Amino acid sequence: MSRSFTAVLAAAAVAVSTVLGGGSAALAQDGAAPVVTRAALDPSLVSGRGARVGFVEQEAENATTDGTVIGPDRTPYTLPSEASGRKAVKLTPGQHVEFRLPSAANAITVRYSIPDATGGGGITAPLDITVNGAAKKSMTLTSRYSWLYNQYPFTNDPNADLLHPDWWITECSCVPAATTPAPAIAKPFRPFHFYDEQRLLLGRTYRAGDRVRLTVPAASTAAWTVIDLLDTELVGAPRVRLVAANVLAFGADPLGRRDSADAFDRAIAFARRNHLKVYLPPGTYQVNRHIIVDDVTIEGAGSWYTIVKGREVALEPPAPDGSVHAGVGFYGKDASAGGSRNVHLSGFAIEGDVRERVDTDQVNGIGGAMSDSTVDGLHLRHTKVGMWFDGPMTNLRITGNVIVDQIADALNFHTGVTNSVVSDNFVRNTGDDGLAMWSERTANAGNTFDHNTVQSPVLANGIAVYGGADTTVSNNLIADPVREGSAIQVGSRFGAEAFTGRLSIRDNTTVRAGTFELNWKIGLGAIWFYALDKSIDAEIEVRGDHYLDSGYNAIMLVSEWAVKDLYSIANVRFKDIKVDGTGTSVVSARVKGSASFENVDARNVGAVGVNNCGSFNFPTTGSEFSLTDLGGNDGGGTTGPWLAAWELPNTITCDDRPPVIVPPAPSPW
Template sequence: MSNVSWRISAPPRWSALILGLVAGVTGPALPATAAPVPVVTRAALDPSLTAGRGANVAFLEQEAENAATNGTVIGPDRTAYTLPAEASGRSAVTLDANEWVEFTLPRAANAITVRYSIPDSATGGGITAPLTVKTRLGARTMALTSEYSWLYNQYPFTDDPQAGLLHPDWWITECQCVPVETSPAPVINKPFRAARFYDEQRLLLGHTYRAGDKIRLIARTVPTTIDLLDSELVGPPKLDLTAVNVLAFGADPTGRHDAAPAIERAIAYAKKVHRRVYLPPGVFQVNRHIVVDDVTITGAGNWYTIVKGRSVALSEPAPDGSIHTGVGFYGKYAADGGSRDVHLSDFAIEGDVRERIDTDQVNGIGGAMSDSTIDGLHIRHTKVGLWFDGPMSNVRVTNNVIVDQVADGLNFHTGVTDSLVRGNFLRNTGDDALAAWSETITDSGNVFDHNTIQTPTLANGIAIYGGENTTVSNNLIADPVREGSALHAGTRFGAEPFTGHLLFRNNTTVRAGTQELNWRIGLGAIWFYALQGTIAADVRVTGDHYLDSTYNAVMLVADWPVKDLYSIDEIKFKDIRIDGTGTSVLSARAGGSASFENVDARNVGAVGVNNCGRFLFTPAGSEFTLTDRGRNDGGWLGPYLPNVITCDDRPPVVPPPAPARW
């Protein structure tokens, strides 16, 4: 399927999630041995290579492949539908029963997050298995589950490993045919396209461990793949004695009884007396939307206050098309006037979404919320972490952790304006991690800044679909898995045109650029796609770093049926560093133009510019024109000016060396 030669071996297809933790299991303390120097990374990179980019998070990341282990290191491998490809850094450690991986804490910590995978059941739906967490004071058990991972087949996927093709008339790259026009229909191996292997779980250790202490993770009953461990020193619960406490209105903090009515009573009272609502430490069961408007709701911290619900099938479809409901905090829909002055902070939202049904409104945050803030939440196991349907304006989404989503992490959909997404950490989204989608009504004036995105399993890290005056700056994006890349702008999905400016500024991508399965070509770390119209706004890409790109650093492409109709015009690249490409610096598969100033490249796997233009191969050269504005080092640009045809449809991949300081 791929000519990417990072692959070492084909690992077994295991996977899972960590749902809950089971209470303490005693055991012998770890032996006192000299602790190795811990390797701390950001997006599996030396942190010095990402300075100033991404979210400022409270935890430190340690990759399992850098830790001590008697298990098996898998990868590196970027081939979609394999365990290494979905791992941070494209490598992990697989443990058989009683094997272990051991991390040395780089600084004091009392809490950990483990990203892992365990097998699915033979019939789908997942299994559970224990993982022992051993420290010098004893041992505890995490209850791992694969109930929220493992999807199969074609979009929008299924959790049935034995299902036939969901769309037998779609192009299937594995057989290079259109099944509906083929007799007999193609035979596919089952399970077909198993994916979305990983999940994660957090654990408060009940004690503060010092730097140099060791955390050993031991598999017990099934093969368990450990991707990484995040360690953190969590402060005490936050108290708000002046707010309206939901306990006073009958909310159950044990999670046994439905707390939604009590929370709603507390909200109603708080609005009357103009006070905040406080969710104290505990687990609060909520199985439907809490509608919020003109209210502030704060928790004790997202490690302590958990709002958790189960998926509920509706007796008949809701007006919005949903056939399920679940936990979520929703503003009123824009058609009903929307909500204003909503402020949510310092609690966790845990859903129960196990499959992708695009009509379902089972998102952590939803509706329309103008003049509002979302800060310090931890959101997992919902369909989309935050899906806003405008028109709406002035929402600030800051400092949240959004993980293990079936679809997007956040989407500004339809007329969201003058809003900010900053300082958020996203991992393991099932579609675009961050997106702005100007369907029907233009999004305008939005900023995506200083976010960290890791391992989106489908689509892109940050995707902009039309809109006006959008800025994407200072983000760190790593390891997109399939059918997308790190940064993307496209005239797609019925979006309004790009107008005003579109700025990509000071972003870092690493191990980006996946194989587009339908086209069977590699995408760029940043890619522009003219599908439903020309891209002709003021587009500037400035100060980005593209590190260890699987294929191209930059791609500009039009869909084949419209390649002679739409173009990508006057994209301006300036002050860019490109360290490592599997193929070219630039792949042009469209008509149009781009200029380059101070774009430095090294460790380029193929020709600097792969210029196919519109594939007409005219004597005048390519229909895509390049302009040299000076100071472009590395020799990658000069031989190909202004429009030399250098078209190699699928050049071989040459894996570059690891990124290094410039």
């Protein structure tokens, strides 16, 4: 058989696998060029957007394997739905997936899933790594930090009964009374948060074209191993700081056998007295509580080399702040005590031990209040929230961090954070909003989320803004939200202060967003505005965004049924937008109010361009939501132009649950 004919067969096999949502990719060519992606897309489609990172992404479904490609699937509680690009490769013992390096690399990150233990709590299983058939190394994979179940705030027990038997259970469309037995549910109930990731230094630098093979040993304890993707990176040498307060001189243990928290405190105190930086040399340091930081610079040798790792410790009695556990974290002083200033953290990893969500727990990687401070080049995983800030505080710069595998948010500006910037951060696999600004009780103001990448939040939104003033969300890349949220949310909810001043949302790209809301049983938008606690009527402009491959709507404006006649969303301006693929509409309006549209181009629209329900009173004068056409709104789908004259200004076109048309993959405009 000729090589060209074999290549044709290989391409056909992959195509059939994609259409059927599974199948063997064993025919893929050993000599195939690596397929580099960003958020499982051709990088040209997201040029200039998202975090500028030092690693290169390759999806397992594009690699050579004798395993099975699973997906695509956007249905919650399935392995493909939480995978990057909604596809992955499933291996059984003895099978492998092999990647070719697109550029020189000496380090890899593997995103994977293995089964939970029967009674919960996770298992471990091996994974072998070879390069060019030699230089064998091994990883010990674990599901200890994945697999949650049931209702909020979730449990690790797959056999648990309903945590809230009196809550609405969407799966059975019933409202069980609190005094009656809970309805029968299949167990495990609502499994999710399937994935975890691990990093590995390869010990030497390999060249572009070298083959990295991941093999599940034949004697693996895991019935299956799912590989989602491989990130490859060329990591530089460890950073050395000779003139500094070296934590080793104060008794820190770089082998992680003894708790080094007190040694860190001594080094910080010495550094402050002598106007020095604190240096964390290569090593793994055990720290099981908060390190309080104020007016200090702490530098590691780099996040691949310096690891600060803690155990979760039960507290009895609970702490005054309500925490029932302690864990590793670097915290500014509480705002009530004046907060901290001039804190600079860089070049190390923080690894927690958080396996359950307890909202009162302060078991975050970074926390407290830090003004005039910077956080740069950290790698955070397995904490509750990577970074949670309680103001008032001002002028914080958070740049170049990687935050993965969190039980809740990656980052939250909570209460009174002002004039601060979050940029070039990479976020993957959060259990709640990826990046959030939450103006609870005290408004945030003057903050910017810029050039960040957020992938695969398994619950809630990629980026969420809850109230506040003069906010900018720009140049971000958000991909693959799974349930009860979408890529970008502007929400008047959770007791947030009102939106005031200007809200600018510009030049962002979303992909495979516009999820299905399991409680409402309707499709959301890739971007959605939600007026629940009060009206949204600030100066809001959405400009230059690209909404790609939205499962339902591209844009949604909505209120809750109980307050639909109380609150509105008014005068939102959409300009210079591109919409490539919607399962349903470009715009879905389920609220009273108004919006204008200028140069909004759309194609591959699955349903009527504007699904206008207003606030569901259906007056004879038309919908309570009106649209203004400012010109240049082109394109559409099978039903015609997306913004047609007959839809303006407020024609009722309400279809509560329109049929969904799966859009084609995004392509250059």
